Amino acid sequence: MKLSTRMVVVLTSIGLLSGSFLATVGHLTKERIALNKQREIEEAIIQVVPGTVSSQRLYEERDLSVYGGKNEEGNLVGFAIHASGIGFQDKITLMLGTNTSLERTNRLAILDQKETPGLGAKITDRDSFLKYWENRDCSGTISLRKPAVSAAEKLLPSEINTITGATISSEAVLSIVNSSLEQVREIIKEGKLSSEAQDVN
Amino acid sequence: MTNNTFILQSSPHFKDKDSVPKIMYAVIASLAPVVAASLYFFRFKALALLLSCIAACLVTEALFLWLRKKPLHSLRDGSAVITGILLAMTLPPSLSLELAIIGAVVATAIGKQVFGGLGYNIFNPALVGRAFLQTAFPVAMTTWIPPATLKIQTATFATPLGNLRFQDAIAEGTLTPLKDLFIGNVGGCLGETSAFVLILGGLFLLSRRVIDWRIPLGILLSLTAFTGAFWLANPEKYASPLFHILAGGLLIGAFFMATDMVTSPITPLGTWIYALGIGIVIGLIRLFGGFAEGVMYSILFMNAFVPLLNRYTRPRILGERSKG
Amino acid sequence: MEVLLSIITMGVMGFLFSLGLVIAYRKLRVYEDPKIEQVAKILPQANCGACGYAGCRAFAEAVVKGETTPSSCPVSDAEGVKQIAEILGVSAADVVKKVARLHCRGTHEAAKNSGTYIGISTCDAAHLIGGNKQCSYGCLHFGDCARACLFDAIYMNEEGLPAVIEDKCTACGKCVEACPRNLFELHPVSQGIIVFCRSKDRGPVSRKVCKNACIACGICSRACPEAIVIENNLAKITNYKKIDPEKIPEIEKCPTGAIGRLKKEDER
Amino acid sequence: MELVAIFISAILINNFVLYYFLGICPFLGVSKKIDSAFSMGLAVTFVMTITAVVSWVINHWILIPHELDYLKIVSFILVIASLVQLVEMFIRKISPPLYQALGIYLPLITTNCAIMGLALLAALRDYGFAETVIFGFGSGLGFTLAIIIMAAIREQLDLADVPAPLKGPAIALIVAGIMALAFMGFVGMIK
């Protein structure tokens, strides 16, 4: 065989072999990976919209998705807003649960962040920062309380305590929440929230 | 006729009396009012931090000299003491001594000795130590206590710049008055609170020609221009250049730290670029960055450019035709 | 379907890629004589430049192209030269092993200092201001030669003079170049008699500044006039080959020891 | 996120070398002399920008529509490798001086994680076309900035009394560490 032909043949066949091998592997893992992703979302929805049994994706664009959580009867119990934005150093992705009228928050979950450990990373702290987000008034914009107050009762209904030493991260979370709420209201007003939403599972 | 034995050396045979230790001790002398002010405002805490930083710097330096089998007399050149003093002067008064010592060790070891010791380091050692601490212990390094002279009891206390950046001080009308900034009756790092003593020390260094006047001048000019532009455009949102000059570590940085000869350019043009660059970066960080204060970062950032600046700003040799 | 698609994609990519490579291979191949690589492997890789080329690789290219001969590498030993010659299919020229020799015995003790030297501790720097020795011709003791030697063949002995370790010296000549006073010269290893002085001062002067200086008394040249003459107040060996071994004891009667065979401390 | 923000962030804040640790090999290997560092920086910027374009095209025109996600790694690396080769040949043909300046660095870049990392990060972040290109170009500039500063510092350190075991890569890494510290000052600037 001529050298050039051999080159072509060898590399092509390696490509073919690799392709088929990968296709198999890809095929075998595809579902599981999709499942993992979906489970992550689902768990987050269940966490931020208590009472959810099944959920549906109602809207999707980059950096913003809206899910609807339904209870056993199939009634909508709240929205789960999946949004992201830039934090102190890198992207923060979160999921916010609200009631059906978008007036009160249920809970907040941080799905992904690369903030400074021990500082900005406190936004994932369930016992402090995330706790302030439970059951807040979000009919207007939510604001930060600076400096933080020790007793949570002193906060206004639409206020969140700032993390001491991590104002930037706190503000980042706040602005992601506020702007996504704003967008979702806009979307609802324009009637773009899909009615025949796909089931998440 | 004569039994004199003579010295053999290359010309010149006259030499100026100034020497490295003399320069270093002049800097230490100029820091005396700054140290005194820090002792006055922060009392015992300042003394403890100061002494432990100096001691840790000297011990680390001695250790390296011993490891590298170098004569110990260079401990006496005063540069390690300056590093210790300046590091201490840039620490928050509430910092624990262990952390301060870690900072001093890092300053001397990573900031200076790994490069070969005095004269060879690229980055300002004291600031390397401080930056290390700030990144390693961000909470401890941004927790402030009020000066002893204020006689107030609060758990958290903001520095004038923190107040400006994170507490919306202008909108709330709680911006620190310039007079307090000038005298030093404010929170902040040990040595940065009183603008008055810093200017005193700086003028002393300028008059002794120890530091290059271009550096403080360049920093002040570019910072004034930068912050001034925003202030003029929107005084409701941005503080005045004078506030920016008097608040925070600007003066100690401009007079004592950016001027460190080892880590600043040797050519006049390079020095200008370096100084103007520092001012601009400080402005950027203070106005738009994630930190209230940017002096440390901007000096370190521009330190990194110094070799490049030295290389590309070589003065034109007398009689050299300009290229092109 | 999906599997098929991926197989096709990969196959096509592999095909295209290999095609590209084939073209590249055809168009861009640069021929290099494999001998160059072989020769380069044998060379000592000291990259000292003594051969006159920019490093061993350049020398290898030159040898293969026939611009120079294998034995022009002063560092390679006879074995190496032979190997290279075999690769090239030429015969190796005979190599005489040479070694660097110092022409000075101005030890700390023998040669007087002229003053207190303050300055850069290199020989060339000291030489620029006239040196730190009363003798203007002798060794300055700062060891530029030892630093220049890439093969660690020179060390500064306790008496302040450089000593050559014969086995390590490759006769590259770096020390010859480095010495500002030209005190080194390459001699065949077998070369027995050496003049250990370069002073052109008149006898009384040289005697005053250095105990071991040649004082041009002429004992050596009278002992062996066919090979040794006195020139510029200094003994000079005009023809090493003509030195009669029988006369060596006679030559070594030199009152200052400025001529003779190597002594123990001159080499290890 | 605006394009400007992506650009500045790629240069100063999320610098490829100093924040993502990508392209450390050329960063340490080719930073001994300013001139070669400069050429390397240019070559990387060039290839990064092109890679950004091409990887976006592959990802969005072939892989995503056909759900061939698992071919991403293989196809990116193959395409980048062949692309670099092509570019090399092309430059050699059209501009010998440019080839002189960049040529020897191009093959080095093929197996450099900065390039591959760029393609993967852009895909991971779901950037649009313009964003990807700006991201690629900015990251290249960020790399260039870092490597030039590093080269100037190392040229200076060649004339310094650095302790023997620290000479070379060790001191370069420590310098990179302090540079990373200094660059942290810009963090938080993009919101």
Next chain:
Amino acid sequence: MSTKAAGQEFIKGLWDENPVFRQLLGLCPTLAVTGAVINGLAMGLATTFVLIFSSLVVSSIKKLIPSQVRIASYIVIIATFVTVADRFLAAFFPPISKSLGPYIPLIVVNCIILGRQEAYSSKNTVGRSLMDALGMSAGFVLALLILSAIREILGAGTFFGYQVMGAWFEPWIIMILPPGAFITLGILLALALQIERRTKSRK
């Protein structure tokens, strides 16, 4: 191949030819994923997997591949195994996959792997290549473990996620961040060089 020789093939990767400390290869992942020991270990194992299988494949089909397309073929082979590793982690260990981010796919450009194929597998028998790959991987894993242990213990006070430092200990956050990674690796390299110089001068 004698067991002794095999042992040597293996041992050299640990120190004499340690890919990180001695050859300065694969520094990007070394720096990037060593913030936590678990990540370092996962990266090490993934690399090991890719290295071993690529070496096996390359050394067994080396005769078939013309040298002009060898790099390209190696890349395809390596990329295939990297994809396998990547998919596997994503499917079965999603949290690790997430925290390693793009660095698993980047194994494909890890210089260690291509370098070993070039320098070793393409010239040696299957058995020797296997031992070499094992040794190199062990060396790589070792380096990752040392670096990540230092970083995690100092940076978070934990080891494999378990608290090992007392409550008094204030974690050095810098160690988890990029500057800490660079400086620690720089110091480790210097130490390695110093040890090497010592042992050499003793010899």
Next chain:
Amino acid sequence: MKVKTFAHGIHPPELKDFTAEKAIESLPPPEKVMIPLLQHFGKPAKPLVQKGDQVHLGQKIGERQTLFSASVHSSVSGKVISVDNYNHPGGNPIPAVSITNDGQDLPFSDKEETKNPFSFSPEEIRQKVKEAGVVGLGGAAFPTAVKLSPPKDKPIETIIINGCECEPLLTSDYRLMLEAPEDILKGAELARIATGAKRIIVGIEDNKKKAFEIFQDKIQNFAGEVALLKTKYPQGAEKNLIYALLRREVPTGGLPFDVGVVVQNVGTAKAIWEAVSKGKPLYERVISVSGQGIMEPKNLLVRIGTPFKNVVEFCGGLKEDADILVMGGPMMGIVQWSLDVPVVKGTSGILAWAAPRPSLEYPCIRCGRCVENCPMTLVPTQLARYVKFDDLTAAEKWGVLDCVECGCCQYICPSKIPLVHWMRVGKNRIITLKQKKSA
């Protein structure tokens, strides 16, 4: 009057009081002179005499060999006792003619010049200067005849007479300016004629006001002016002087010719006058013997070839604590380790003092003072580092060859780094390398 100057430079202590007010005395000719055959910049002269020959005062004993060379003349009458290597204040032994003085000072030729010197043609002037072996007395000892023969394509416009004497301690030029202003100006006028220049400028530092006033008075008869210069070192360095007076920059690697200027020292000007008007060869010169280590500092007219020993003894000898002996000025002079060296044409002074204990050398702290003060606007610290680490290409690129070795950088350096020594080592290495390459 506005004082002219240039940027950079330093202010070392002047210390001119030792000898400024001391009139020039003649040193009695010694019993034996050793006249080196190389006392100038360039190639050594070829000896014209042998051991045993009888020579007269002013007789040519060494013939110039090439263009860049100068002839050498006997400074006494007597008998040649040897032609052999002899100590030279430059450092390394040089062939020298040793002559015993018979005390007669028999002149070699006594034909008095009758023609009006100003009516000589340029060529005649050059010839006479060449015959008289005149070299620059300002330091570099460059053959003056060469300086008076500018290339055709470089018209000369100005003759600058360098009366700066910016080196501390030295006062020989100052005394000459006070005692022989007319000879100097006449010499300058001859140089003007020889080069076809239009005018003469005499540059004098403002610490020599007396000389300045005398010259302002005398210059009336000549086509020229006197300029007052700031007292600063190195005001007398050619390139800086030209810049200070004319704001012209001599191109790097170029000569004053390139900007239409010839610079001559005051002593040289006087020597030109004497050579042309009296046919007197350069066999004696004025030197300052000064410094705290000399018993009685003096300005002396000394025969070339006189051993330093005789000169110093005439001035009362050395003090016991004197531990540095310098030929030339303290900034650029060359150290001597023995008094057994002859005065040469380039000897402007013999100085001795007790040097302070040398302070420790520190690493460069990059204070930039050397950069700020280098009159050539070089970057000395970087140059020294390049030389130290043997990066000669970089050193050359950064201009090490443009260094005039003035010593400002080393004077001012707080780290006490031997910067000038490094420059000299660097230049020497580069030049050796180049010679090797061209060979």
